[in-house]
Amino acid sequence: MRNFTIGIVLCFLVLATSAFAEETNVGDVVVTATKTQQKVSDSPATVNVVTGAAIKESNSHFVDEAIRALPGLFSERVEGVSGISDSFAPIHLRGMPNASESLVLLDGQPMNNYEGNIHWWSIPVENIDRIEVVRGPFSALYGGGAMGGVVNILTKTEYSPFEFTYGCGSNQAQYLSAGHGWSVGNFTYNILYRRMTLEAPKQTSTAFSPGVNNIAAPNATGGTTYIQGYTTENTTNEALTTGITWDMTPDSSLSFRFTHASFELDPVATVNYDGQYLSSSYREHANNTYILSYRNSEIKDVEVLCNAGFTDNYTDQFIWNNNSGDSLRPNSHINAGIQSNIKLPARNTLTVGTDWSHARISSLDEKDPSVLDDDQITKGSTTTTGAYLQDQWDATSFLTLYGGLRYDYWKAYNAATNGASAGYPTETPDHSDNYVSPRVSLVIKPDDKTTIRTSAGEAFRGPTLWEAFEYSRGRRGTSLPNPELKPETIRSYEVGVERSFTKAFSMGATYFNNEIKDMMYKVDTPDLDGDGIADYMYKNVSKGSTWGYEATAKLALRSDLSLFANYTRTYTKVNKVDDPDLAAQIDGKEFTRIPDKTYNLGCDYDNGKLFSNAVLRHVGDRYNYADNSDIYNNRIDGYDPFTVVDFNLGYRVKNCEVSAGVFNVFDKEYWESWDKSHGRTYMVKGTVKL
Numbered sequence: 001m002r003n004f005t006i007g008i009v010l011c012f013l014v015l016a017t018s019a020f021a022e023e024t025n026v027g028d029v030v031v032t033a034t035k036t037q038q039k040v041s042d043s044p045a046t047v048n049v050v051t052g053a054a055i056k057e058s059n060s061h062f063v064d065e066a067i068r069a070l071p072g073l074f075s076e077r078v079e080g081v082s083g084i085s086d087s088f089a090p091i092h093l094r095g096m097p098n099a100s101e102s103l104v105l106l107d108g109q110p111m112n113n114y115e116g117n118i119h120w121w122s123i124p125v126e127n128i129d130r131i132e133v134v135r136g137p138f139s140a141l142y143g144g145g146a147m148g149g150v151v152n153i154l155t156k157t158e159y160s161p162f163e164f165t166y167g168c169g170s171n172q173a174q175y176l177s178a179g180h181g182w183s184v185g186n187f188t189y190n191i192l193y194r195r196m197t198l199e200a201p202k203q204t205s206t207a208f209s210p211g212v213n214n215i216a217a218p219n220a221t222g223g224t225t226y227i228q229g230y231t232t233e234n235t236t237n238e239a240l241t242t243g244i245t246w247d248m249t250p251d252s253s254l255s256f257r258f259t260h261a262s263f264e265l266d267p268v269a270t271v272n273y274d275g276q277y278l279s280s281s282y283r284e285h286a287n288n289t290y291i292l293s294y295r296n297s298e299i300k301d302v303e304v305l306c307n308a309g310f311t312d313n314y315t316d317q318f319i320w321n322n323n324s325g326d327s328l329r330p331n332s333h334i335n336a337g338i339q340s341n342i343k344l345p346a347r348n349t350l351t352v353g354t355d356w357s358h359a360r361i362s363s364l365d366e367k368d369p370s371v372l373d374d375d376q377i378t379k380g381s382t383t384t385t386g387a388y389l390q391d392q393w394d395a396t397s398f399l400t401l402y403g404g405l406r407y408d409y410w411k412a413y414n415a416a417t418n419g420a421s422a423g424y425p426t427e428t429p430d431h432s433d434n435y436v437s438p439r440v441s442l443v444i445k446p447d448d449k450t451t452i453r454t455s456a457g458e459a460f461r462g463p464t465l466w467e468a469f470e471y472s473r474g475r476r477g478t479s480l481p482n483p484e485l486k487p488e489t490i491r492s493y494e495v496g497v498e499r500s501f502t503k504a505f506s507m508g509a510t511y512f513n514n515e516i517k518d519m520m521y522k523v524d525t526p527d528l529d530g531d532g533i534a535d536y537m538y539k540n541v542s543k544g545s546t547w548g549y550e551a552t553a554k555l556a557l558r559s560d561l562s563l564f565a566n567y568t569r570t571y572t573k574v575n576k577v578d579d580p581d582l583a584a585q586i587d588g589k590e591f592t593r594i595p596d597k598t599y600n601l602g603c604d605y606d607n608g609k610l611f612s613n614a615v616l617r618h619v620g621d622r623y624n625y626a627d628n629s630d631i632y633n634n635r636i637d638g639y640d641p642f643t644v645v646d647f648n649l650g651y652r653v654k655n656c657e658v659s660a661g662v663f664n665v666f667d668k669e670y671w672e673s674w675d676k677s678h679g680r681t682y683m684v685k686g687t688v689k690l
Contacts, residue, residue: 059661080663093148095546109309139459167685220638380415
């Protein structure tokens, strides 16, 4: 059966393209891989572009949904409409174990929060012009966080005068968006409001010991977990975003964007098997994001770009179940940068820039007497200052060389928790480090149908606030701070080739290898707080590796019909662990939560009025525990491999559009840690444009 499946995948690769990347064209202009405008075919890295139109036709509600079928990328979002209830859905590029190792930008503003995760719900997809995804380490340009790659989200500058969408679906899902845009002289503005609500069974309530009303269930490690019941939760997500662009001259512009967003998850029905109430959790998030951008190319052969942004996650509250205490995590992030792109003689383009960022989390307010002793409170700050230089040399018509270098100085300071009663440090020492990240790339185009890319580089990343200073208690253990956590570095190599055999058919393949030193990795620790549950923290392990390959292909059967597919095989390993106790747990083991393989097959049809797409998405085996002890499938507390099919159908007539999406069409059941898949779901939408 395994060989048959692999054979089907390889055959389909001869007939298809990378899922949701069908909008990518070799003539498209992208900016992410080099921080300069560049054709896709000339880019030193493989770039996938997903347009706003493709996002809408796929019925995606979040950015990570729209890109999760791309090669080399894995999103942990729950399948289908139920994914609306995910406040955090980490993404992983090329097998990187932590979400903080993949950088996400919104109009130049880094969106990774104090954990490294993304508030995807604060980025309305209706506001997106396109998404550029570049895989591989790009710390030579972007600094820490770009070890696995970069996801660059570029928003719209214009709307229809008025656009209204309403939808409803499974689990009482409600969807509403309204947008408006206009141009007056040299000014263009737009505004968009979106609201989503959902009532869904989100969480399986469990215990580690038997009880009168518990049901014993074998788990993925060969032991027993006791299921108490299930929790139904209400989710409400609202976002309001507005922007204005001033075209000061034909060669200069100034733009400003503001977004307010909120997310609330509230348990409304929590019962066990005899109808009794179960404790559950409540969470609430709210943030404001401000982004200011300036561009000037009035000086011949010189382009100047300035960017500043501020994200204030002023509400970040978790009220945990089982009386484990509240966790309050208000945090903020500010950044600023300036860059110049200079065209030099001898077909050289020089990019030089500098940037600064500051992140802060503070839930420790000594002046507030209402803070309870069992509240889980943390504070700390990090600052990064960097400078970078890149040279692009178009040596010949078929050969382009890229060389880049970046220096970063990172510091973490002012960190503390209130975990003294459990034996955790209340004050942690300041940390600082610096690193130089080089990168070289070579692009060869032996003919107008073939592109060969090869690159090598290094990257540096300091710990996030949460990795270094986390203190959080829950029913599944306590997350402990690690004041001795050091930055991690990576050395990466890749080589790839793309070939267009005809105007309608193309294929590509990339091999990648990443060697990580001082890798930050979450591991189990002894039970320090005496609650009978193993605790965990981030630690530096000596080395980690990810390597593998990506294959894509595309076939346009007609101008309105294309087939597409991609296949990614990822190998991961923790190795050369010095600590004997830690080595016994993880040395030689695979990374957690990273699938060994993924593939995506499907088709896309659009004749201007009728449009439809179908995607088969497979996610392979992955581990939940660092010691890889979860080896049994179809059991709670493990990650099952799964294959699901999503289908969307829509019709346009004049200024109206209707669409319907069915997710997990064949109602596939599988476990994802403590929760079983929510099965088949649907969403129906109608849009009016004026």
